[in-house]
Amino acid sequence: MPSNAAAWLDGPKTPLEVRAAPYTSPGENEIVVKNAALAINPVDYLKQDLGRMVYSWIKYPFVIGTDIAGEVVEVGPGVTRFKTGDRVVSLAIGTMEEYNASAKGAFQQYTVALDHMTSPIPSNISYEMASVLPLGLSTAACSLFQKDQLGLDYPSDSSPPESSKKTLLVWGGSTSVGSNAIQLAVAAGYEVITTASSKNFDNVKKLGASQVFDYNSKTVVSDIIRAFKDKKTAGAISIGQGSAEACLDILHECEGDMFLSMATFPTPPKPYKSFVLLRTVLHIASRLLTNSFTAWSRGIQTKFIFGYSLVNNGVGKMIFEEFMPKALAEGRYITAPEPYVVGNGLKDIQRGFDTLKKGVSAKKVVITL
Ligand SMILES: NC(=O)c1ccc[n+]([C@@H]2O[C@H](COP(=O)([O-])OP(=O)(O)OC[C@H]3O[C@@H](n4cnc5c(N)ncnc54)[C@H](OP(=O)(O)O)[C@@H]3O)[C@@H](O)[C@H]2O)c1
Structure with missing residues (x-):
């Protein structure tokens, strides 16, 4: 079993701290993704700055974050769309109230992702490019x-x-x-x-x-x-x-x-x-x-809008399973905005928060791993 590490949020107004995290195997209809690129969203730094006003159900320490792209390293029971080695992009749902699980957060080396909230990415699209997609x-x-x-x-x-x-x-x-x-x-x-x-x-x-x-x-x-x-x-x-x-x-x-x-x-x-x-x-x-x-x-x-609500109502499956795989493969969909890579490694995620907070224009703040 691989060793894992995460950028942990230990409390409100506390900088992220990188340290060991458990590696969690996938459950039914889940996969584990070895993350290669992570994107930052306003909600990430808002959670850090505002504490209980965002995702009030979360207990610290916690692994937040929603946007991941990387390689499948393990597939759970019932998964037929993916195999180990596949390149994928996924909406990490750890901060959703019904999951509320650090193992499913983005800001770590290995994330447990839902099969139907994941799309394969074609070889001409880099992990950095793909990582801009999920929450947007x-x-x-x-x-x-x-x-x-x-x-x-x-x-x-x-x-x-x-x-x-x-x-x-x-x-x-x-x-x-x-x-x-x-x-x-x-x-x-x-x-x-x-x-x-x-x-x-x-x-x-x-x-x-x-x-x-x-x-x-x-x-x-x-x-x-x-x-x-x-x-x-x-x-x-x-x-x-x-x-x-x-x-x-x-x-x-x-x-x-x-x-x-x-x-x-x-x-x-x-x-x-x-x-x-x-x-x-x-x-x-x-x-x-x-x-x-x-x-x-x-x-x-x-x-x-609640950007997670598609997980359970058919729209998520339509987008991640049906529309995106073909649209990306056929070049009918552009990964936008352009990735703005501001660091490499979990330690740089905090820098990503700080960069996004200052404001970006038609760019998505991305950290490679
Ligand atoms: N409800 C949800 O589930 C959910 C999920 C994700 C995001 N959001 C919210 O959606 C908003 C955008 O998030 P994002 O991640 O997409 O942002 P983003 O990509 O980081 O936004 C940067 C862009 O914002 C544009 N901008 C700045 N002020 C604006 C204004 N007053 N009107 C229109 N555009 C403006 C800038 O456009 P120019 O450079 O062209 O000026 C810039 O390109 C935020 O308020 C975020 O909290 C909500």
Whole structure:
């Protein structure tokens, strides 16, 4: 049995510490992945900074992290899609409340992963490139395809897919979530209008967006409303601070499906605006609070996304087992944003947190192992 090590989170506001961790063999429909590249997400440093406000069920010490790419070293009973030596990318689900298991966290050498939340990666895609996918992809897929969210048609294997004749607004197209939302929506036959800083216009167009607007422009909302004239909307996904408010203003003036799926929780109305802590709490506790924004949303249905919710509802299997393997192998899906490798080894994961906290543009912070 191999020896394992992890970057442990020992408590709130405590730097990660690298030390030994148990090696856990896979259970039914599970595999063990020897991680070669790990990507960092905002939720990782938020857990470190905010303690119980994020993943309140976690008891320290714990191994957090969601995005892994590496080699399969062991397969559990019932696994037929993978064998040892396969190159894979997977959404690590250790921090999900129902699993709540360090063995399934990303930030270690060996992670126990779920078969149906794992995709094979073709030889022309490096581990660094693949590692940018999991949480961005899963969050976008939850938003677009879950029946309790936008409920769009599933992505198709045909290229080009049959047109739905509807247009989706993706606010925050250069984010990890947005880069995946654009590609998934286009693969499902939707036109996509998106936003990004002007330096990222080409990036989001390459992913399939038909029009892109700079969210820093004072006229962005009215410009997008004009772009939707004579189009039927499929709804919107809001990503980034201020995105939900802007999307509501736009949807209000559109024809079509009045649904806003929110990756980032909206800023609460005044007089609470100045309470930064309260904003953060609202962001994290949004599951409870979403309904209280109904009046504010002017009749447009809004819902916060939980990027893990696809694990148990069929969307996860559709994405990781059915759509992605073929789309990656046939070059129909781009691993975006581009990996930004800031370190090598578990000891550098903390540097990855610190880098992401300072902000990135159309890049995903990645650590190689
Ligand atoms: N609900 C969930 O399950 C879930 C899961 C994952 C992420 N999220 C949330 O989704 C958001 C994005 O996360 P991520 O990992 O995808 O981010 P990311 O890739 O780290 O985001 C970086 C990008 O954010 C863009 N950006 C910054 N401020 C923006 C704004 N006000 N509006 C639109 N875009 C903006 C920048 O675009 P430019 O460089 O083009 O300016 C930059 O490219 C975060 O709020 C995160 O907490 C939620």
